[in-house]
Amino acid sequence: MSTLGLLFTVTALALIGWFIARARAAQFACSRRRPGASPAHHGWRVAAFTLLPPLLFLCVWATVSPALVTDRVLATPAAAALPPPGYDRATILAEARGLAAGERPGAFHPLSRTLAPAYAAAQLRTDWIAAATALLLGLIGGALAFVRVRADFAAHASVERLVRSTFLAASLLAILTTLGIALSLAWQGGRFFAIVSPTDFLFGTHWSPQAIDPRDPGASLGALPVFWGTVLIAVVIAMAVAIPVGLGAAIWLTQYARPATRRRVKPALELLAGVPTVVYGWFAALSVAPAVRSLGVALGIESASGESALAAGLVMGAMIVPFVSSVADDSLHAVPVALRDGSLALGATPSETIRQVLLPAALPGVVGGVLLGVSRAVGETVIVVMAASGVATLSANPFAPATAVTRQIVDLLTGEAVFDSPKTLAAFALGLVLFAITLALNVAALGIVRRHGQAHG
Amino acid sequence: MAESVTPDRRERALARRLRRRAAAERRFRWLTTLAVVGALGFLLVLVTSIVAQGWRGFTETRVAVPTDLAAAHLPVDPARLGGRGADLALAGAGLEGVVDRAADRLAPDLLSPGAWLRVRDAIKRDPSLLGRSAVLDLPAGDALDRAWKGDGTPAAEAVSRRLAPRLSTGLATGFLTGADATDATRAGIWAALKGSLLTMAVTLALAFPVGTLAALYLEEFAPRNRWTDLLEVSINNLAAVPSIIFGLLGLAIFIGAFGLPRSAPLVGGLTLALMTMPVIVIAARAAIRSVPGSVREAALGIGASPVRLVVHHVLPLALPGMLTGTVLGVARALGETAPLLLIGMRAFVAAPPRGFTDPATVLPVQIFLWSDQVSGGFVERTAAAIIVLLALLLAITGVAVTLRNRWEARR
Numbered sequence: 001m002s003t004l005g006l007l008f009t010v011t012a013l014a015l016i017g018w019f020i021a022r023a024r025a026a027q028f029a030c031s032r033r034r035p036g037a038s039p040a041h042h043g044w045r046v047a048a049f050t051l052l053p054p055l056l057f058l059c060v061w062a063t064v065s066p067a068l069v070t071d072r073v074l075a076t077p078a079a080a081a082l083p084p085p086g087y088d089r090a091t092i093l094a095e096a097r098g099l100a101a102g103e104r105p106g107a108f109h110p111l112s113r114t115l116a117p118a119y120a121a122a123q124l125r126t127d128w129i130a131a132a133t134a135l136l137l138g139l140i141g142g143a144l145a146f147v148r149v150r151a152d153f154a155a156h157a158s159v160e161r162l163v164r165s166t167f168l169a170a171s172l173l174a175i176l177t178t179l180g181i182a183l184s185l186a187w188q189g190g191r192f193f194a195i196v197s198p199t200d201f202l203f204g205t206h207w208s209p210q211a212i213d214p215r216d217p218g219a220s221l222g223a224l225p226v227f228w229g230t231v232l233i234a235v236v237i238a239m240a241v242a243i244p245v246g247l248g249a250a251i252w253l254t255q256y257a258r259p260a261t262r263r264r265v266k267p268a269l270e271l272l273a274g275v276p277t278v279v280y281g282w283f284a285a286l287s288v289a290p291a292v293r294s295l296g297v298a299l300g301i302e303s304a305s306g307e308s309a310l311a312a313g314l315v316m317g318a319m320i321v322p323f324v325s326s327v328a329d330d331s332l333h334a335v336p337v338a339l340r341d342g343s344l345a346l347g348a349t350p351s352e353t354i355r356q357v358l359l360p361a362a363l364p365g366v367v368g369g370v371l372l373g374v375s376r377a378v379g380e381t382v383i384v385v386m387a388a389s390g391v392a393t394l395s396a397n398p399f400a401p402a403t404a405v406t407r408q409i410v411d412l413l414t415g416e417a418v419f420d421s422p423k424t425l426a427a428f429a430l431g432l433v434l435f436a437i438t439l440a441l442n443v444a445a446l447g448i449v450r451r452h453g454q455a456h457g
Numbered sequence: 458m459a460e461s462v463t464p465d466r467r468e469r470a471l472a473r474r475l476r477r478r479a480a481a482e483r484r485f486r487w488l489t490t491l492a493v494v495g496a497l498g499f500l501l502v503l504v505t506s507i508v509a510q511g512w513r514g515f516t517e518t519r520v521a522v523p524t525d526l527a528a529a530h531l532p533v534d535p536a537r538l539g540g541r542g543a544d545l546a547l548a549g550a551g552l553e554g555v556v557d558r559a560a561d562r563l564a565p566d567l568l569s570p571g572a573w574l575r576v577r578d579a580i581k582r583d584p585s586l587l588g589r590s591a592v593l594d595l596p597a598g599d600a601l602d603r604a605w606k607g608d609g610t611p612a613a614e615a616v617s618r619r620l621a622p623r624l625s626t627g628l629a630t631g632f633l634t635g636a637d638a639t640d641a642t643r644a645g646i647w648a649a650l651k652g653s654l655l656t657m658a659v660t661l662a663l664a665f666p667v668g669t670l671a672a673l674y675l676e677e678f679a680p681r682n683r684w685t686d687l688l689e690v691s692i693n694n695l696a697a698v699p700s701i702i703f704g705l706l707g708l709a710i711f712i713g714a715f716g717l718p719r720s721a722p723l724v725g726g727l728t729l730a731l732m733t734m735p736v737i738v739i740a741a742r743a744a745i746r747s748v749p750g751s752v753r754e755a756a757l758g759i760g761a762s763p764v765r766l767v768v769h770h771v772l773p774l775a776l777p778g779m780l781t782g783t784v785l786g787v788a789r790a791l792g793e794t795a796p797l798l799l800i801g802m803r804a805f806v807a808a809p810p811r812g813f814t815d816p817a818t819v820l821p822v823q824i825f826l827w828s829d830q831v832s833g834g835f836v837e838r839t840a841a842a843i844i845v846l847l848a849l850l851l852a853i854t855g856v857a858v859t860l861r862n863r864w865e866a867r868r
Contacts, residue, residue: 066716160764164678170670171679171688174738177731178691181702184709248492256486257493265493272500274850276792278821279843282828283503286836318499325496349478351485372697379699381795382821386828406701410798413708431705435698442697 006058006131010138014051017142021046021149028151041155048162049145054134061133065126072122078114185435188428195422196221201429207392209412209423217422223430225392229402233313233388234377237398241317242373246324247366251354253325254332266329273322281386284315289387296399307389309402316383320373327372327449331365332358364448371445375438381406405430507843514841517629517642518597518605520567520620524559524576525590531555538584547577560595563623564616569596569642571631594625599641599834608833632841636807637823641834644827646842648809652722652802652817653791655810659726660733660790665783667730668737672779675738676745677767696735703732704796712800719801720816728800729790736789740782744775777864784857788850794821820846 022043070093073079083089095112100119148155193201196218204222212220249269253262289311296304335358343353359366389401390411412427531550537543556573572595579593580586597605604613605624617624635645671692679685707728711717717724748771756766797803802818803826810817818826820842827839 063715156762160762163764163768164674167670167674167678170667171674171692171738173667174671174692174695174735175688177706177734178695180710181698181706184706185702188709245492245496248489249496252486252489252493256489265497268500269493269496272496274788274792274854275503276794276821276846276850278792278794278824279503279507279847281794282824282839282843283506285828287506318496321496349482351482352478354485375697376699379701381699381701381798382825385795385798386825406699406795409701409705410795413799414803428705428709431702435702438697438699438702439694442694446693 003058006054006134010051010054010134013135013138013142014047017050017146018043018047021146024146024149025155037153037155041159042149042153044159045155045162046142046145046149048159050138050142053137053141057134057137058130061130065130069119069122069126072125073115073118076115076118078111078118081111181435185428185432188425189432191420192422192425192429195425196429201426202433205394207408209408209426212422221422221426223405223408223426223433225394226403226405226408226430227433228394229309229388229392230378230404230406232309232396232398232402233384233404234316234380235374237310237313238317238320238377239370239374241314242320242324242377243370245317246321246369246373247328249321250325250328250332254329255350255354255358269322269325272318273326275319277319277380277382278386280315280319281382284311284383284387288315292399301397301399303397304399305389305401307387307401308399309388310398312384312387312402312404313398315387316377316380319380319383320377323373323376324366324369327369328362328366331362331369334365335361364451368445368449371441371448375441375445378441379406379434379438381410385410405434409434507840507847510837511840511842511844513606514837514839514844515629515632516606516626517569517631518602519594519625519627520560520563520597520601521592521623521625522556522560522563522568522595523590523592524556526555526580526587527589529555531587533587538581543581544577547580552577552580556595563620564601566598567601567616569598569602570640571635571638571643572596594627596629596631596642597624599832602642603833606837632838633845636809637805637818637826638807641830641832641838644835644838646820646823646845648806649818649820649823649842650845651809652725652806653819653821655722655813655817656725656729656797656819657787657791659723659813660729661783661787663727663730664733664737664786668734668783668786669741669779671734672738672741672745673767673772676742677763677771692735692738695731696739699795700732700793701795701799703728704799706731707796707800718814718816720804720806720818721814722810722817723813724800725797725802725817725819726813728796729793732793732796733786733790736786737779737783740786741775741779744778744782745771747778748774777861781857781861784853788853788857791853792821792846792850794825797822798825820849 022039025037025039025042073093073096074082082092092109092112092115095109096115096119099112099116100123200218201221201223203224204218205224206220206222207225208220253266253269257265289306289308292308292311292314293304293306296308296310339357339361340353343357344350348356384404384407388407389403390407391401392403392408393400395402409427409430412423412430531547531552533546533550537546553573556568556576560567560572575595576593596602600609600613601617601620601624603609604617605626609617631643632645634647635643636648638644675685675688675692679688707724711724711727712719717727752770752774753766756770757763761769797819802822804816804818805826806816806818824839824842824846827835827842830836830839
């Protein structure tokens with residue numbers, strides 16, 4: 001029985017249970033009914049008890065059954081001819097699986113054709129076990145719940161407990177995701193640091209992952225130039241664009257613009273935040289990078305590159321502008337009007353009021369917004385993949401090619417089938433560093449913004 | 458010293474100072490205006506350069522090719538043309554060669570590699586074509602297409618001048634219905650668009666229920682303790698984690714540990730769902746908080762249980778806000794590229810995916826892949842695909858915002 005059919009059957013069972021239980025509860029409902037427990041509650045309880053156990057079972061089964069099927073196939077006599085564990089063995093097994101499922105027309109290895117029937121048989125057997133167990137679980141669950149359909153049973157309390165646990169389970173997924181990120185990065189990163197020492201990785205100045213010396217992988221995996229590239233592009237150049245422009249725009253919008261103009265200009269600025277990053281990357285690579293290169297050549301810099309840090313940084317800065325301006329806008333708005341009016345009444349010009357009264361009062365919020373912007377720029381991937389260089393160099397020249405952490409992660413994982421070479425593990429180590437840095441920036445930024453918000457009450 | 462300064466001099470100093478301060482005021486004001494104008498100017502340049510390069514991606518150059526199908530004597534049984542075997546019959550009869558020879562009489566390598574498919578479809582619509590000669594408008598090859606649009610090689614320019622009376626410009630219908638191809642004139646975005654739709658379906662199916670239920674739990678049921686704080690912190694931080702980290706997670710968990718297929722909309726959708734969920738939670742919590750306290754108190758006051766209050770009163774009132782937040786979150790996921798690069802959705806996919814586990818790509822990744830191509834045909838196709846993506850995002854966001862405004866006005 002197919003999974004879809006199975007789900008359909010179980011749902012139909014639950015529906016039947018719902019109707020029967022409701023009808024049965026309705027019989028005694030009018031006579032002596034406990035307050036709160038309506039026939040519908042009984043129905044829902046039976047339906048949930050019929051549906052949930054098979055669903056949980058199927059979820060678990062889906063993760064373990066491929067291994068069970070493979071084990072059964074390996075136990076057959078034909079499997080004795082398989083090569084030892086490795087790439088060949090995995091290919092043959094995958095081919096046999098594809099043949100058995102009818103997904104591929106032919107096979108390369110003759111052995112996979114002999115194994116295919118065994119696979120099909122094992123798969124069929126596993127599917128029947130799954131179907132039978134799921135139906136049995138559903139019937140047992142439904143029956144147990146149905147026995148409790150009595151006038152003196154508080155079905156509503158039970159249903160409410162179920163609903164509450166569903167809500168709780170949904171929010172636990174957030175923690176699971178965080179844990180998943182932290183654990184998978186830490187585990188793969190740990191495997192990497194078992195091969196390469198952390199000092200070599202963090203402070204080494206030579207980065208050439210395409211040509212790793214197997215005897216000393218640490219010598220060509222020094223990530224300092226990669227970190228430097230991210231600092232140059234995302235922190236120095238992008239922020240040199242985003243902070244003045246974003247702050248200036250926020251000041252103009254809150255202090256100088258007429259309300260009608262503000263209503264039109266603000267959404268236009270926010271449009272910049274909604275543009276997908278791949279569009280920025282396309283613009284950086286196709287329009288800005290050649291322009292920057294000719295500018296560099298015109299300035300007499302012979303080494304000006306078409307993959308310069310400046311091109312990527314400028315466009316990234318433009319992308320960050322709306323983040324900085326919207327947080328700065330909010331914090332300038334949060335400054336009490338009395339401060340501004342007081343300063344203006346004392347004879348200060350609007351610009352003096354802004355620079356000496358409003359900005360200092362709004363500073364924590366602005367700093368928080370800038371930190372959020374930095375965190376976003378550091379984690380930005382597509383712009384640097386499209387416009388920056390893949391070669392890591394330690395150079396402060398903005399016209400020289402520069403790389404970034406995110407670009408290296410993509411490059412290292414492109415076209416790799418296995419995840420246990422130093423090269424691919426290095427991507428997870430870079431990801432670990434990136435995660436730690438952005439996490440620290442976010443915590444700091446949120447902390448500053450929250451404390452600032454409380455200060456003005 | 459102060460006494461020695463004459464009132465006149467003091468006044469002049471004062472005036473000078475005032476002038477200086479007024480100038481500083483003007484300068485500052487001018488600088489902030491410059492910032493806004495700069496940001497808006499960037500937006501304008503971006504949009505202009507997309508439209509300037511992209512509008513031609515929606516057009517194709519067509520050549521009027523005189524084709525004598527009657528003289529070619531294609532061995533095709535007319536009875537088969539109505540049925541399902543028509544494509545196979547016409548391909549087997551050597552239609553492609555006939556079309557190519559007809560075009561070669563005008564110039565070598567004239568037509569797009571997919572041009573004969575147009576002839577095939579025309580024959581299927583009108584089988585009488587097989588018995589006569591006709592002049593067919595067929596899509597030109599990349600070189601001629603470039604030349605007719607004004608930036609071709611000298612050789613192609615010469616051909617285009619010679620054939621000018623036969624050339625016309627038409628809407629590139631294949632661009633919206635085709636899949637990725639090695640030839641720019643055959644490349645289309647439907648496969649990527651379908652991949653995007655399948656991926657978004659998975660994202661929506663997972664992120665919306667989980668996100669709203671988590672928001673309801675945090676707002677309505679969560680006790681104030683350390684566990685709840687941990688939950689809140691992890692959700693707020695997940696919303697700001699770089700998207701590429703979710704790609705690493707998807708690679709390590711869904712592909713590495715669970716063994717799900719690479720390049721599949723299923724894995725892409727799961728990965729993007731984890732990324733979108735915290736955004737939905739935050740939006741949904743705001744929507745729940747905006748439910749009036751009077752509703753809450755009235756329901757509890759007449760004896761509703763907390764679950765009943767949430768399911769029957771809070772949820773219906775907060776649902777429009779939750780839906781708007783969800784749509785905006787999904788719109789962000791629709792434009793996302795980085796995590797999908799890591800889980801292998803960057804492969805060359807020449808056919809639209811048929812299911813959730815077929816190899817697929819999505820629209821932003823297709824744009825990413827095409828921008829690597831240097832041929833002029835792909836440059837304008839890339840910009841045209843960007844126009845489609847932006848139009849899609851603008852439409853989705855516009856609908857969400859309009860619905861929210863209307864709903865808020867009604868309340």
